[in-house]
Amino acid sequence: MWDVLVVGGGNAALCAAITAREAGASVVLLEHAPRAFRGGNSRHTRNLRAMHDAPAGVLTDVYGEAEYWDDLLRVTGGATDEHLxxxxxxxxxxxxxxxxxxGVNFQPSLTGTLNLGRTNAFFLGGGKALVNAYFAAAERLGVTxxxxxxxxxxxxxxxxxxAVNTVSRGFPLTLQARSVVAASGGFQANIGWLREYWGEAADNFIIRGTPFAQGTVLRDLLGHGVQQVGDPAQCHAVAIDARAPKFDGGIVTRLDCVPFSIVVDRAAWRFYDEGEDVWPKRYAIWGRLVAQRQGQIAYAILDAKAAKLFMPSVFPAIRAGSIAELAGKLGLDPAALETTVSRYNASVRPGNFDSAALDDCRTEGLDPPKTHWARTIDTPxxxxxxxxxxxxxxxLGVKVTERAQVLMRNGRPVANLWASGEIMAGNILGKxxxxxxxxxxxxxxxxxxxxEAARHAGN
Structure with a gap:
């Protein structure tokens, strides 16, 4: 009988396991992936957003509670539990x-479209280094x-x-623990489950992170009458290079060029304001926008002036000497793309271009408009x-209290079950x-x- 059993192997699970062990509990952590692929989505991350009332370490200036809350309120549209x-x-x-x-080390933030030195602390070596540091700490402490x-x-x-039933290295294994922490993530790698809400469009989705996020524990808990939270049809989806692998491509597949480009669909028509807001607050809407287009594909179009303003894709840019030639290479109708670019160029009203702020470079008389960073696309x-x-x-996740205790649909907490990470993030991040x-x-x-799990086990 273990004191604390942690389900999962990413950041949330490791933080729970380390904390419980430091509180004196015997702890076992169950990681679905083999050792070489441990860490869930956390191994693809690179930073943490942290409040600070004065410069601290790699964090510059001030990022207080009020501004942090306002940023969250705007991106969620109010779909959040304010207390949590x-x-x-x-x-x-x-x-x-x-x-x-x-054991986690930090570095100054990168420059470019995600310049976040004031708000975010970046991990030296990225998420893989963070995960490795936490696993090493857990092992030193005696976590199994x-x-x-x-x-x-x-x-x-x-x-x-x-009891907790598992398949461990191909064999059935049942474990018992006084306390259980569910930190096993969402169901984003389960294409069949995504298809329940997105239909056939889900077949064209690319999963940026671990293929082990099948949502088995989440679905099991909901089937047992645990209270759910969050919209099952919502997902964090960003625009990534369409040439990325189906699973585990990670952060390097993301494309940060959108604010400095125009984005067109398969018909070569624009469909949304590429310059709506600074990229850290708007990059996460573009996956959903592309998912809603025919064939779940779109194309970013830009010119030589913008080529060095963003982190390049891990895949080579597709280059051409003319818009018509570029259209051919992308599989678009050349005349349609030339028309779209010409109309866009004619609508641009020059201003003072500033790649790091909401500038006054915009379009006029164009639908949809481009409200910032609008420059003509005319330089090969x-x-x-x-x-x-x-x-x-x-x-989609499970409802929790402020002590991370999981709630049943009748409002009562499960006596010995807590949750952390993506499996409960919908309480705070509704969209x-x-x-x-x-x-x-x-x-x-x-x-x-x-x-909390260690305290319960100790009692």
Missing amino acids: ARMTIRASADAPAWMSAH ILYDTEVTDLELDNGAVR PFIGYPLRPGITFTY GYLAGFGMAIGTVFGRIAGA
Whole structure:
């Protein structure tokens, strides 16, 4: 009988396991993936959004609670639990120090479209280094880690988890624990489940992260009468290079060129304002926008003036000497794309271009408009990138209390079950996204869940 059993192997799970072990509990962590692919989506991350009232470490200037809350409110459109959100924001202030104490190193933020030095702390070596540091810390503390172990069912009876059924290295294994922490993520890698809400369009989605995020634990808990939260049809989807692999392409497949380009669909028509807001607050809407176009594909079109304003794709840019030639290489109708570019160029009203701020370069008389960073596309070579929806995580999850305890549909908490990370993030992040906020939720609620699970086991 373990004191604490943690389901999952990403940031939230590791924070819970480490915290519970430091509180004196015996801890076993079950990671679905083999050791070489451990870490869930966390190994593809690179930063955490943290509140701070003064410059601290790699964080510059000030990023207080009010501004953080306002940023979250705008991207979610109010689809958030304010109490849990503010609690997360305040607790994020202590996260970098705790992370450093457990082996995570930080670096100054990168420049470019995601210049976040004032709001986000970047991990030296990225998410893989963070995951490795946490696993090393967990091992030093004496956490038992079982890799290649998929949880298939939590035996929930009379308001408590009685046993956890798994398949470990191909063999059935049942474990028991006084406390259980579910930190196994969403169902974004389960194309069949995505198809229930998106139809055949889901077949064209690319999954940016781990293929092990099948949602088995989430679906099992909901089937046992746990209260759900979040829209099952919502997902964090960004525009990524259409040439990316089906799974595990990671952050390098994302395309940051949208604010400095025009984006067209298969008919070569624009369909949304590419310059609506600064990229950290708007990049997460573009996956859904592309998902709604025919064939779930779109194309970013730009010219030589914009070529060095963003992080390039891991795949080579598609270049041409003319718009018609570029259209041919992208499989678009040359005349249609030439018409779209000509109309756009004619509508551009020059201003003071500033790639790092909401400038006054805009279009006039164009529908949809481009409200910032609008410059004519007229300088060869002309550049194109194909875009597809890249799914990071889903918003459907389980309802939790401020102590991370999981609630049943009747409002009563499960006596010995807590949740952290993507499986409960829908309580706070109902839609939209802020760069680095998922890691903040996982870190804060991972630590809460670990501490509460250990306390319960000790009692």
